Amino acid sequence: MPDLDTYPKFLMRNRDASGDQVALRRKDRGIWKSHTWQDCYEQVRLLCLGLVTLGLEPGDKVAIIGDDEPEGFWAEAAIQSAGAAVVAMWSDSIPSEIAYVVQHSDARFVIAEDQEQVDKLLEIKESIPAVQKVVFWDRKGMRRYDDPILLGFDALRGLGRGYGEGHPGAFEDLVARTRGSGVAQISYTSGTTSLPKGAIITHDAILASARRMQETCPLEAGEDVITTLASASVFHAWFAGYNYMSRVVINFPEEPETLMQDIREISPRFLLVTPRQWESLSSMTQTRIGDAGFLKRSAYALFLPVGYEIADRRTQGRPIPLHWRMLHALADLVVFAPLRDKLGVTRTRYPFTGSAFLSPDFFRFFQAIGINLRQIYGSTEAGVVSMHREAEIDNDSVGRICAGAEVRISETQEILVRGPSVFTGYYKDPERTAQVIRDGWFHTGDSGYVSERGHLYYQDRIDNLDELRNGHRYAPAYIEGKLKFSRYIQDVMAVGGRSRDFLSVIINIDFECIGKWAEARRLSYTTFADLSQKEEVGELVRRDLERVNRVLPAPARVQRFVLLPKEFDADEGELTRTRKLKRRFLQTRYRELIDAIYDGKSEVPMTTEVRYRDGRRGKVTTNLEVRSVYRAPDGAGAALAAVREARG
């Protein structure tokens, strides 16, 4: 028994061991159609031998462009079976990008989905002279194309069939010759500022990442998953491991546009969709509820707060009293379970998000309706680095570092990764390879830290970090994002920088939410300004800060804070129109306030100009409390003492 170190070898094993079992399913003409391992083997064999007939040699490169369909999936396996490497391209690439990638990767063949992709390739035909054939799998609209460079899938399979008859066992020999150390894929990462770089990834690296996923989130043969990310994404290659290694049935949606409906029909066990897609699922739910009948709307409005309460208690580690539990069970039965069914996650054990930040509101929403989103951290170059296991999901970390992945935090707080999942280098670009792989460690360009529990925390890109006087680097946007998880905080700005010893925050309270909270406690207030300076409100926010501080590294913990008597306002130039903070402006505008925080004052007068409804302007002066997160003169106090001392 040869070592199973490439997907094609797994394909052979599966065909021998369970040839009549379903390997993958596709939705076609509205019906899910199954393909057995025997089918897949046959497809891959014919395509592989067809390419070999055309002259494909081990070590060559073949580019693939198109939507995620079984044909592309088979083509990838066919290319790798022949010992060649897949160059995966994004289906929405424009012709000039395709030209660059095909040229740079030295691809000899291009496999394209349909007319749309073929048109792009024909347009740049002159600039990719090394390409011998463009093979397409969808015939629609291709009838009148007669360029000799084009070849249909049927014709390619025909070539493969002929070759197979002349050379029995040829395919098996080729597969047996594949090696884990061989190049499986070259993934071009889109450079926002520079030309794309082609990351070389070996079979070993892909399999290492795939194993980590399967160890963290195990699935059994015959269970269902669905492909959600483009085939060009490296995640797709890791994900394929469930199929090849664990014989999980992989489902292909009908069209990218039908993905959401198809997810519901399959209800996959493992589901990774992008933050944007989770967001659209959430807003879709809200819209549908808005359109629903009176009864459903009322039930939703009645029970959603129960979900939120439970979710909040869980994240904050507070106990859940029995009556809340009972209420929640009822809410789940009446509202949340049907909702999850509509979203298609009834059977989903591992709902994942990755690759970018999902805003706290959405996390809370999904938790409230019983979907505990997990995070995965990884990249084309690093492979899968960390994932959440069951029962240790928290919104703050990006998961536990997987076995086999070595992670180190550099002195500049950069996340460094080492291990079998890391890529080999950038194709034909030793210079940029040397920039990111130093002393065997891949430098991710991300900043973060590792907790005692072995969880990895991602903060921000290393370039967005700020530094305190003591040299500690922190990520303002990250800390602000964490704080915004709190229901009571509307907006927040972190203050620190090279001239200061500790972090402080300026907070906008969520007037509506805190207003309700105050009413429930019979706490009377008049205006926003009045409410914001209440002792009880200060204490409420302080507790939130204390909680957030617990997940931050000690030097980056927030020591003092001020609750602003007004909201940040886009009309006053404090926010951009998309409600992002204009930091520089705010720093100048609230100069006095910030100085007061660091001078150790406990109160500072702030005068704001207000415009009344009738157009008159007036000035209102409020005395703002400068509060400390920790009452006892510990961190903040000590830091303050140090400041005073330094100034003499």
Place this chain on the structure above:
Amino acid sequence: MKMGASEGPILRCDGVGLSFGNVQALLDMTFQVGKGELVSIIGPNGAGKTSVINTITGFYRAGTGSIHFKGRDITRLPPHKVCRAGIARTFQNTELFAGLTVLDNLLAARHIYLRSNLLSCALYYGLAEQEDIEAREVVEDIIDLLEMEAIRKQEVGTLPYGLRKRVELGRALALEPELILLDEPTVGMNLEEKEDMVRFVLDVSEEKGTTVVLVEHDMEIVMDISDRVIVFDFGRKIAEGMPADIKMDARVIQAYLGAG
């Protein structure tokens, strides 16, 4: 140039006249459409473009002249028989079942092909089952061609206008016609919707080899995709020819611009 054009006309109108009281809607209308051709009919408002479609499809009865389809006289056939003969049409204002799904709308159009009796339909046995599967296959092909997978199970009434027009085209295609008459398929659409629709019309013409007669106001589209253009004015044909020639034709320019 399309191959089929030499095989002789699939549709022939000879001296067709149509009048409503004293209003002469069509006067001595004579033209032919070759098999596989994509012919556009243009003309100012009230020129008789929709009238000629209505006359061919049997909604109006021609007063004089004759209409032949594949050599057979269809001048006096009622609409449902014209349809069975192999001519389908779309309407300027979509005519669909708003309460049915896209899929059901297309399947409903297939009823002209159903031959099974009530009993076998009720038992879903034999011919009924076979026909049902056949119908679904044809309809799914159309859904694929017109890229309607994502709206397959949606009620037509809930769809935006541009998509309803696409469903309307799909409904006409479900009849598997040899000749399809499209009455202003892009009217009221934005640029993107228009581009989509034009691509689908071309696909229908090229992929399925269906003969297409297109009534259209958008000159850019007409000049872009037509094999031949016929120009109407006040119920008469005033010009006929290749798009490039029509653009230069003095009578056409006069009819459109009213310049003397």
